[in-house]
Amino acid sequence: MKVLLRILVTAVLVLLIARNMQGVVLQNGIQTSFIVAVVLGLLNLIVKPVLILLTLPVTLVTLGLFLLVINAGIILLSTKLVSGFHVDSFGTALLFSIILSVSQSLLFRLLNESKE
Numbered sequence: 001m002k003v004l005l006r007i008l009v010t011a012v013l014v015l016l017i018a019r020n021m022q023g024v025v026l027q028n029g030i031q032t033s034f035i036v037a038v039v040l041g042l043l044n045l046i047v048k049p050v051l052i053l054l055t056l057p058v059t060l061v062t063l064g065l066f067l068l069v070i071n072a073g074i075i076l077l078s079t080k081l082v083s084g085f086h087v088d089s090f091g092t093a094l095l096f097s098i099i100l101s102v103s104q105s106l107l108f109r110l111l112n113e114s115k116e
Contacts, residue, residue, distance in 0.1 A: 003041075005111065010037035013103045017096060023088035024096055032084040039078045048074055071097035 015033040018026035026032050051070050052059065059066040072094040079087050087093045 006108070007034070007037045007041060009107050009111070010040060010100075010104060013100055013107070014040075017099055017103070018085075021092070021096060021099070023092035025084075025086040027084035032082065035082050036078060036085050039081050040074065043074050043077060043081075047077070068094060068098065071101065075100075 011030065011033040014036050015026065015030055018024040018033070026036070048070060051073070052067070055066055055070065072090055075087055075093040075097050076090065079085050079093075087096060
């Protein structure tokens, strides 16, 4: 149940961000945003830990800021995997990932507090 809620929240956020951000195209609205949410979840579960491990020295030297680059790369990879989802540039992907991460953190915290 928790996973479905996280996918739903992510899908809604992807839809809202895409509608309000230039350089992000999301065709077919909510359907594509659900697919993007699932793909992002899988990439974050499978690919991201490998990338973090491979880039650990750079991440340590940059005090963790390189994780933003990894997040942007995950967004760009998802655009290759999901038809109907496109991000124009690396900078746009970076901004998209920051907005998505902050929004997810806030909403997940609010949802967890409301359950307690």
